[in-house]
Amino acid sequence: MARIISSNEFIENVENSKGIAVVDFFATWCGPCKMLAPVFEEASMEARGKAKFFKVDIDASERIAEKYGIYAVPTMIVFKDGKPVENLAGFMPKQNILNKINAHL
Known part of the structure; x- marks a missing residue:
């Protein structure tokens, strides 16, 4: 399950993390973001x-x-070992x- 993270959590859970992390950058006012969420x-x-x-x-x-x-x-953005590999x-x-x-993978 994806959760919304803050800037500090982003550093810990994405940039300083091993493995694959997928981050959905969104805005509450964005219609397509609401379609993508589910x-x-x-x-x-x-x-x-x-x-x-994660969601930011x-x-x-x-x-x-x-x-x-x-x-x-x-x-x-797909991150692998803390580095972006795919937008x-x-x-x-x-x-x-x-x-x-x-x-x-």
Whole structure:
């Protein structure tokens, strides 16, 4: 299950973490973000044990969004061992998200 994390939690759970982490950068006012949310949740359930899933509110964590060049939402970034390896912009089906994760396992 994906959870919303703060900037400090981002450093601990994503940047200083081993393995795969998928981060959904979103905004509460974003329509496509709301469409992606249940798909992202389903992907997190199916990939349990393979990857960790987090959400970052770009309005509450502006520095993290700026650091990773998030200028449009939703944007997902796949991290491997704390480094970004894949950017996924816009809404996408669950299977596409899972395929991108599996490519980095």
